Amino acid sequence: MNYKMIDQNDIDYFASIVPADDLQAFSAVHDDYTHDEMTEYGRFAPEVVIKATDTQQISKIMAYCYKHDIPVTPRGSGTGLCGGCVALNKGVVLSLEKMNKIIEIDKENLVAVCEPGVLLMELAAEAASAGFLYAPDPGEKSATIGGNVMTNAGGMRAVRYGVTRDYVRGMEIVLANGEIIELGGKIAKNSSGYSLKDLMIGSEGTLGIITKVYLKLLAKPMKMISLLIPFNDLRSCLQLVPKIMALPNQPTTLEFCEKEVILDASKYLNKQFPSKDYAAYLIVSYSGNTKEDIEKMYQDTANLCLDKDAIDVYISDTDERQESIWNARGAFLEAIKSSTTTMDECDVVVDIDKIYPFLSYVKDLADQYQVRIRNFGHAGDGNLHCYVCKDDIADDAWPQIVNTCMQKMYDKAKELNGLTSGEHGIGHAKKRYLSEALGETQIELMKRIKSAFDPRNILNPGKII
Amino acid sequence: MKIIVCIKQVPDTQKVKVDDKTGVLIRDGIDTKMNPFDLYALETAMKIKEQINAEITVITMGPPSAKEVIKEAYALGADSGYLLTDRKFAGADVLATSFTLAQGITAIGGYDLIICGKQTTDGDTAQVGPAIAEHLAIPHVSWVVKIKDVCDKSITFMEDMLDDIAIAKMNYPCLITVDKDVFQPRLPSYRLKQQAETKTINILTLEDLAQKDSEHYGLSGSPTQVEKIFEPTSEHEVERFEQDDKNNAKLLYQKLKELKYVKELS
Structure with missing residues (x-):
């Protein structure tokens, strides 16, 4: 598809919608907007960066770009790892970073309503201060909620609580042609036709621009205790995973790591990990309301591991201990990158x-x-x-x-x-592998869905399929 | 050698509420834990034990429920534990606390090295460790940040003097207080925690101590009177720099300099 090159007329139009500070054009485009966390996949400069502040602006921008065949790449805080938010075909990068308001924490319906540019850590903190848990816990806390929804981000607590998809009740979407639709809402159940909301989740901005999201909250457990379980080899460590998952008490997290990564993280953070002498570790956490309840929950796991090949089971039951484990765990990616x-x-x-x-x-x-x-x-x-x-x-x-x-x-x-x-997610970096994994029929179905939402292929073109 | 580690059970939160009427900390329903600095003290003892033959005894003062902190010390590898508990010990300030602990340590006897955490997270005075040594009339050094060498006669270590680091060697018997990060504390072991359930916890009451005059203990032995306990207010100021990168950096640097976080070398 041949897209229109952006010219001064287009810039003038955009300038009539957003203030000058929220518009970067051509050489003024900041390098940050040319890549995500994986600069390895290349830099792609858009012709224009627009920082939108409300849904009406986005609607106008989309209607204009739709009419003029200008590609639009939506972007949160650019923390993706597959090149999902880069402008492969130039055009507009539509940054949602300024749409960062938590609109409501609805304590009656246990729902948070927020704009897409709210950071995961901001939502988690706001929910916690109201006594609630926003359960999805992707490692990158400075990612935006919009980005989390658009990649169906998972994270460490997915074992017990599920992934972002399981917490999205509804959303407001600006379609490719600028039309605004509401999918779902605060409601808890929905058997009302095809779930377009679920198509949007994980679509990486190829089907619509998310401008508001309704997220399910849970009552916040008071406490979490983690077990750090060392093994002399990876096989004995990993063979216990299905057995732990089959126990009556569901862990909140069940992570594995190897000695080398722990050493990388210790070096990167300049902090010692509580144990680093063994080849492989499981980190298993349980949540509950009292220390005594959680101790009962983890007993089966601890005993099972000691019966098998675990060297010991170490207990992390205070904030300081949790920090010593989870700060390191949270830094694994950055630590490997810097190594x-x-x-x-x-x-x-x-x-x-x-x-x-x-x-x-x-x-x-x-x-x-x-x-x-x-x-x-x-x-x-x-x-x-x-x-x-x-x-x-x-x-x-x-x-x-x-x-x-x-x-x-x-x-x-x-x-x-x-x-x-x-x-x-897939972005542009993993497209080939996705197509090999899914095969022609599924990719063709995806293409037809894409063209139903975006017949002119202006929304984040070149991604996923 | 015999090492005694002083430990204390503290509230597992920074947000202890104060009763507006009585001015007393509301401890009901709050989980407890071992004072974080004491974990460094116990870890230092464990590291010494890994190098030379040593027996580790922990001692704490508190209500009967403070047995839990001794159990935790067992789960971390301590060999034996003593709980100083008596209604007459209640309400102790730094002087009475350190005196009671010194009496308890004398009752245990036979020690070479006493290790304390630098301070507690509830009392925060950082004085109990040195005061114990004064009562026992043994040498002591505070704020030890690194152990350089240890043998059956003496210990050599680095002491943080804020602007300088001192390296010193002390013969036993002596007392040190350790700062955080002297070693990374290990986590409690589930194996040892199970064994701890049936392990003896030795109880010391006023009857077991050499000085039996109750005037030295608890509230009566405490010259410090607490007038009022209140929650500190905290203020957060946010200042935003919203110019271009170069100017933002300049403004940030000026601010950090003004707040004395950075110092220009002369």
């Missing part, structure tokens, strides 16, 4: 009894291609994060090595009946 020159990542999801077979394959790959691959992830839901690190591999040898390793990892995930992305 190498450049890297690529995969975010596959497999059945929880297939985590070890997958990682064992990844370890063989690392040996075979003489490349460092770091892994950690959400063991409780089979969502793994594997990072292929360039280190001092020569520039000309790197593309071949990294592409082969990535391809082989995605092939292996498919062979194990897994999928391309558990929570980071």
